[in-house]
Amino acid sequence: MEKIQMKVYQLIQASIEQNVSDIHFNIRDDRKEILFRSHKKTVRRIIDDDALHIFNHLKYLARFDLSQTVAQTGVFTIVVDFKEYYIRFAAVQSFDLRSGVVRILNLNAISSFEQSVYRESDRNRISHLLSEESGIIVFTGRTGSGKSTTLFNCVSSVKGRQVYSLENPVERYNSDWIQIEVKSYVEPLTQLLRHDPDIVILGEIRSEEDVGELIRAGLSGHLVVATMHAGSLIQALRRLMDLGASIYDMVEILKGIVYQEMKRNQDGEVIVEYEIAGIETIKRLLDKTAAYQ
Incomplete structure (x- = not known):
């Protein structure tokens, strides 16, 4: 679990450092893909065998009802480099696909x-x-x-x-x-x-x-x-x-x-x-x- 927690942290940290607000998950049995996207464009693609475990840990952090497979959305916070970030995770899954989007809500803090x-x-x-x-x-x-x-x-x-x-x-x-x-x-x-x-x-x-x-x-x-x-x-x-x-x-x-x-x-x-x-x-x-x- 510590390994997966660290991977979640590192993904969000990397997204912040690259000024990318969205992290997409496309997970099938034969493809475990994580995409960094900015303004509708993919700027980084990661293939990670732990993608499903990361996806499930994000569901836990976002307080999903884990007994349900319907589309759900939740929010949690994480501290990176002494700053608190608000993270929204939206996910949906079918028989052979799990799809999710992490959005860092206050990455570029427009506050007025x-x-x-x-x-x-x-x-x-x-x-x-x-x-x-x-x-x-x-x-x-x-x-x-x-x-x-x-x-x-x-x-x-x-x-x-x-x-x-x-x-x-x-x-x-x-x-x-x-x-x-x-x-x-x-x-x-x-x-x-x-x-x-x-x-x-x-x-x-x-x-x-x-x-x-x-x-x-x-x-x-x-x-x-x-x-x-x-x-x-x-x-x-x-x-x-x-x-x-x-x-x-x-x-x-x-x-x-x-x-x-x-x-x-x-x-x-x-x-x-x-x-x-x-x-x-x-x-x-x-x-x-x-x-x-």
Whole structure:
């Protein structure tokens, strides 16, 4: 076990030293592969006969239910060179494949609204959305675009309002918030709304049940903020509709969508570009979406 613990530590340490936030595991009987990936590109490939043991130890660290083979996600911390890192591990397995992704959540610590959103005009528009008393704001983008970090830093910039979050799992901590780790939003949301929060964060919207709870919370008179995977503003609306939201729901309570995308500038540096839709833009996009139904 000490050997495997050391290998986990060394993998994460190497990832940090190479400034790579994601470590992928692809494990079959005939292939035990570990990939270091950065901005969708593989930068290092490792073949290790102990990959399955490392994978299983990561499940233990992330507090998975080891009796289940369904997809699970968990978070743990590790100290490397006197700094504490937050590690998210997501894994799924089938009969002949085990697949997992380690993400170092605070590798490149973007810890402020200004660092997340560098254009003042974009910050002003997001701040205006977050000044709403009620309704829904969705932060969206592709996998790995940093939308959870953006949401966290944007809401953290709001002062004087009571923030409650329901997350699965809790990835980042704010001492001013009340953060609750949940498996489902249904019952915890009912209890949470009795505490009269100003802002409710629903970590990620993945399913029809999640969208139902998002709308229920949005109709309760609170401001609700969430993240969701989508490839554009209009895809975000289509995804909400696919998961059960009606056009009427969205016209009534969807106050804003913040879409972000990672791009490379002329110098090859990775930057984040934002598209921000308020109520009027959302209505126009919904009209366009409805025309294709």
